Amino acid sequence: MLAAQLADEWVKIIRALAIADGGPNYGGAVRKFAAFMDEYAPTLGLDPADARLESDVIDLVAATYAWEDALRRDFPHSKHAKNLVRALLALIDQRASAGGTVCENLRIRAQAPTAFRAPRDKPLDEFTNAERIDLRDAAREQVRVTETRLARGRNLLAAGEDPRNGGWRSLPNLLWAARAGMVTSKVLQKELPSKSKWWPSEIREILPDWTDGDTTRRPGVRSLIRSLGRMLFADEMDLHAFRILLLLGMSDTTPEELHDLQIPDIEFTDGGVRLIQQKNRATRIRADLHPEQPAPQQQDSYFAGAGTWDVHGLLRRLLAATALARDAFTSEPWLFLAVDYRQAARGLGAECAGFTHDQRRFTHWIAAQRDSGGNLLAISQPHDVRRLRKTTKVVRAVVLGGSVSDLAGDDHHVEIYRGHYAHGTTAHVLAGRAINRSQQWVFQRATQKPVLVDAAAEPRLEEPEVAEPLGLDSSQVKAIRAGELDMGITHCRNPYDSPHRSDGRVCHVAPAMCMLCRNAVIFTSQLPRLLMLSDHIERMRAALPPPQWQAVWGRQAAALKEVFTECADLLPAARQQVVDLRLRLDLPLGQRTEFDR
Known part of the structure; x- marks a missing residue:
């Protein structure tokens, strides 16, 4: 009930x-x-x-x-x-x-609503760069094969005539009948022998290879109709290659926008092609101009074909591949017009390629491709065409760099780009490299320390073999000897080359940051000053909260400890000198008031 x-x-x-x-x-x-x-x-x-x-x-x-x-x-x-x-x-x-x-x-x-939320879909990741190149090369090869096959079929078509007059056992005549819409299962069963092995050899040659070992079934009239159609028209498997190359070349176009293009939406100009694209999800219509790229000066086997591989050239080649289908069949002016055997008509028919039929999806196209060595393409799952768009977005991000708003471009909001594209593996790798570079820079700056000139080297400092290992030239040595580069606690190689500013002006953080500067040069005669600075830092340890003391004075205390370790035998005399001469530490008022309050 x-x-x-x-x-x-x-x-x-x-x-x-x-x-x-x-x-x-x-x-x-x-x-x-x-x-x-x-x-x-x-x-x-x-x-x-x-x-x-x-x-x-x-x-x-x-x-x-x-x-x-x-x-x-x-x-x-x-x-x-x-x-x-x-x-x-x-x-x-x-x-x-x-x-x-x-x-x-x-x-x-x-x-009331349901008790549980629907699980969130796992965002698709982009194809790797190697996979992108493999797909691009396989698609280009497929386009070449398609153009060669169609050219041969249309040459045979030109030699054909009405099979009702010239006979049904001639391949050119069958192509003529296919072009005229006269080829159906019923007609071929009547006009051709009942078994395909009795057909003329030129007709049997265009049938697909039967490699499954089944000896009881052989290609029949349905396979012949499909083969005749493929010699004159492009089918869905052929159009996959064009779609892949176009998506890889159009970073601002979604798969549905490309799939929904019709002939009136395409306008060729002197400098390229203009596309009217409609994004239903965003209820937006926009016009994009894709400029024509110059063809390579030297034509080689890799670039060989009937045209260029940019968006402009691919669209011209696609229209040429589907031109005969538009003349032979009455249908809407879809860009991706595919011709194949239709069960309802028991013959050839044309409709917009759905790329979703059995054995005609993107994954089936990938499974049918081989690389230059004859091996199957190793493409990661899932075989979703939306990953192509994400791949082009990632390539654009790698080339342009910049902020997220720059990478989002004019076809996304920043949050949409962040949630649907910035999560990709390549984006994470690039972000990780940027973080590593920043950390490396910080670590390098953090590990820089002053140069300690020991007592034996001080009298010989003007000698080149002593000054050069310390990174000093003759002018710097003379200035240090004259006291011109005394920064209060240490000497400085060049006050105008401070690592703490990049405008070429005199250092503004001396002597507060001298112990953390690569330009600092310490003489043993300056040890009393450093001892007084160390005493001041220890007093600040008692006056400041530990996190604040560590942020302000921690690195300085560690640097002083390293210096004192190198010259431990000189510290007692330096300490006695502070007492005998009643020395006091002169720190800038700003340092005392800013750091010690």
Whole structure:
């Protein structure tokens, strides 16, 4: 009875909404929930036959929650569970809204959302650069093969005549009939021998190879019709190659925008091609100009073909490949017009390539391709054409660099780009490299320390063999000797080449940062000053919170410790000198007030 009640509502909602496919989610919800109740009710000691929408003998609210939980276990990574539960609640809510008898608690439950959210789809990753190159090369080779095959077929077509006058056992005549729409299964079964082995050799040669070892079946008239069509017209497998190359060359075009292009949307200009593209999801129509790229000066086997490989050239080649189909068949002016055997007409027919038919999807095209060595293409799963667009976005990001707003371009909001494109592997690798470069720069700056000139080297500092290893030239040595480069705590090789500023002006952080500067030069005569600085830092350790002291003085204290370790035997004399001469540390007022407060 419960299944019947839900099925009645299923019929009503299908008729009310005019759902052409019968509403598979509604039907699936009725069947699966009824089957679930057959197993769920006995666990409570109840009879499933007592389940009713208007009765509370069996608590259907608890049953819907239990069913949803079971569906989530059956479909952990799919939205199907959520769709089925929503469909069931919609059927119950419709019955309650129409005045049918429904338990009050079940009516309230039908108006509430599902208990669980649908799982989020895992974003698609882009193809690797090697995969992109393999797909590009395979697509180019496919285009060349298609153009060669069509050229041969159209040459034979020019030599053909009406088979009703010249006979049906001539290949050019059969092509003439295919062009005229006269080739059907019924006609060929009447005009050709019943077995393909009795057909003329020139006709048998165009049939597909039969390599599965089955000796009881051989290509028949249907295979012949398809082969005749492929000699004159491009089919979906041929058009895959054009679509791949166009998507790789048009970073601002989605697969659906490209697929929906029609002949009136294409306008060739002197400098390229102008496309009118419509994005249904964004309810936006825009015109994009793709400039014509210059052809390579030297034509080699890799670039050989009937035209260039830019967007302008590919569109011209695609239109040339499908031109005969537009003349032979009456159809809408789709850019991707594919001709193949149609079961309804039992002959050739033309329609917009869907790229979704059995054995004609993107994954089937990849499986049929070989690289230059004759090996199958090693392309990562899933074989989704949307990954091509992400690949072109990544290539654009690598070439342009810049901020996320720059990479998003004019066809995305920044958040859309961040959520759908910036997550890719290549983007993460580039971000990781940028972070590593920044960290490397910071670590290099952090590990730079002053040069300590020991007591034995000081008298000989003006000698080149002593000064050069210390990174000093004669002018710097003279300035240091004269006291011109004394920064208060240490000497400085060049105050105008500070690592803390890049404008070429005099260093503005001396002496506060001298112990962390690569330009600092320390003489043993300056050890008393460094000891007084160390004492000041230790007083600040007691006055400041530990995090603040570590941020302000921690690195300086570590640098001083390294210097003191190198000249530990000189420290007692330097300490006594501070006491005897009553020295005091002169720090800038800004350093005291800014760092010590």
